[in-house]
Amino acid sequence: MSLIIIIFLGIIMIAAAVLALYLKNLVAAIISAGVISLLASVLYLFLAAPDVAMTEAAIGSGLTTIVFLLAFNKIRSDRED
Amino acid sequence: MKYFKSWFLLSIFLFIFWLLLAGTDLQELIVGIAVSILISSILVKNISVFDDIKISLKAFICTIVYICIFMVELIKSNFDVAFRVLHPKLPINPGIVKVRTELKSKLGRIILANSITLTPGTLTVEIQEDYYYIHWIDVTAEDIDRSTELIVKKFEKYLEVIFG
Amino acid sequence: MMLAGALITFLGAAFLLLGSIGLLRMPDVYNRMQAGTKTSTLGSILFLIGIAVGFGFKVFIAKILILILFILITNPISSHTLARAAHFFGIELTESTVRDNLKEDEEGDR
Amino acid sequence: MDSSAIAKVIYDISALMAVSGIVLSFIRLIKGPTIADRAVSLDVMTIIAISIIVYIAAITGRIIYLDVALVYGLISFLGVVAIARYLERGF
Amino acid sequence: MAKRFITLLLIALLAYMFLPFIVEVDETSQLNRVAEKYVTAGPLELGAANLVTAVIVTYRGLDTLGEIVVLFIAAVGIGFLLRKPSKKKIAAPKRSSSEILRTGSDFLIPLLILFGVYIFTHGHLTPGGGFQGGVVLTSAALLFMLSNTEARFNKQLTEVIESVSGIFYLIIGILGLILAGGFLDSRFLQLGEMGRLFSAGAIPIIYSIIGIKVGMELIGILEKLRKEEI
């Protein structure tokens, strides 16, 4: 049962990784990269590592996305003047 | 003294939250009281949400009635979405309409907006002063009064009692 | 007891699945948001309550209450913020849209 | 077959349905013409993932896993709000 | 095209070289000796219910100290790179957040701070800890930033809190050296009853300090990245 869930999530993660590299829009690529971390933190629970799952959920999917968006904001406001 | 009510309610709220998180061990209780009083003392000047709560029997009864109505509406909205999604023709007739509210308190307005978002076929898009702009999946009313009647009124009369 | 919990969970999972189907079928971002928000809120609440009922109500209920509270507060807020941003960003409504009072008002201001 | 075994099977089926919900919303993330569509799909995916985390906590019998679900729900809300504020130039 | 082909070849070679290590990881059914020692002796020696915390805070405490130093250096590096203002003077007007988000964040920020405190004080009992708790504190600050466009954090205050907690971390480490077995040894306080809040010696205190320090450092990084007039 858990194996089926792991395989499903793994396929989505690989697709999200490819998508993150080949999407033209950078924000969309960031969202896609966030999905990888998001599902990785579910997988850590299957590996019996809840500490790592918590850290990955907090940092990998949340803060990394936000740091990327802050950098994009800087680039966007530079580009406009 | 001005902040006392807000401070007190915030502390109680945080402490209940801590109890749900940590359980009722004696050591947890001590730390929980200390932490919730500390946090509410630091933040009390910046947070004005808790001023609006009225404490009375009538408000309490209205809260319970409101929660029941909200639950029924939430379930109805889910079956509504299920019907629209599974219907082969996708019966939608969407549009953004404008409605008016009489609520003044901040907490009442946010609860009204969240309730509108979670009830059948409506989604709050923008708030400007007394007007809510609502995305409606099946526009049936023509003017502002009629849509206010249909979307807002069923919640507003209870929220008015609870928050004023 | 466990069977009752399982049935509640099943209902919740059905709503979650319906929400995803709605996400795929609806024609524009606002309608998708409607389908997604409502079903994911009620669906996840039912899913969690079903698990609490089936696997021991006393141990699970405290944290699950907090989770439900979080979901009920944050889910409508995030979808409202997103809808507002999408409208500001200029994402068009679908062709069958009847009217758009917000756009009219914003253009009236200018 | 007694009732608890049937219940276990129904729980498993529900988890599978939730996972297929994630797959379907991911298809919207692939197709989604605008960023807002993708953000909506991310939102739905995180809520379903919370449900799956709680399911894992239940079947392994470790209640402490629920803390992970709490952090998860909170931070994903922030991510969606950040994307929305970026779109409407609010940083 | 040739470049791309060479890259593909290189990666294929790499995959061929390293795949056996990944696939043929022998699925052991035994812990190795170090882990065995940590797992069996940890609860008795340190009284910590969460053994990952025991490894991070005490057994591998020096590694954690080094990691905090790396985080600090990264924050300093970011500050150094962003110190020069660009030529632009007037930032574009920002769109303010909606009323719902502002009220909702008023409601959520105390909850988030309390939740962060819960996570880093219960690091020895639940899968939380200083790093996760620090991130949750940061997320409370971030929600504040997202809902109030013109709000600024007091830079001096965050830096002072960060440095003070860093100094306290070192002091506790040295206390462990004097009163117990070694640097960052947590056993100079009572071990207490396992599973309750005041247990596991100094581990909750050390992890709380780490949590506050990490939170302030991350807030500093985000604040530096957000300022528009740099």
Add this chain to the structure above:
Amino acid sequence: MTVISILGFILIIIGLWGMLTQKNIIKMIIGFSIIDTGLHLVIVSIGFIKGRTAPIISKAVEGLDTGKNFIDPVPSALVLTAIVIGLAITALMLVYAVKLFRFKRSLQIEDFEELKW
């Protein structure tokens, strides 16, 4: 679990491919973070032992022999700290990217030819 370590390996390969072939600096940083995630998955899956549970003593595992029922805590601890460092490194790289953009008004790697040989 072998499945997850293979998955992590595939993620590493995809990230490496992206870092080597993409022309946009931001895409390179995304490739780096994909490598990061894959590497962490591989390390944690090495510490996993089938049929064992998380190394946290609570009511569910009270009275059991810890040496026979817990997984290896060391990889979890290592990865936990590595994730935090990964965030700091990503932020540093992004700040460099912003600086490079200010310098050349471009994010494409072909435009930076000062150090080309």
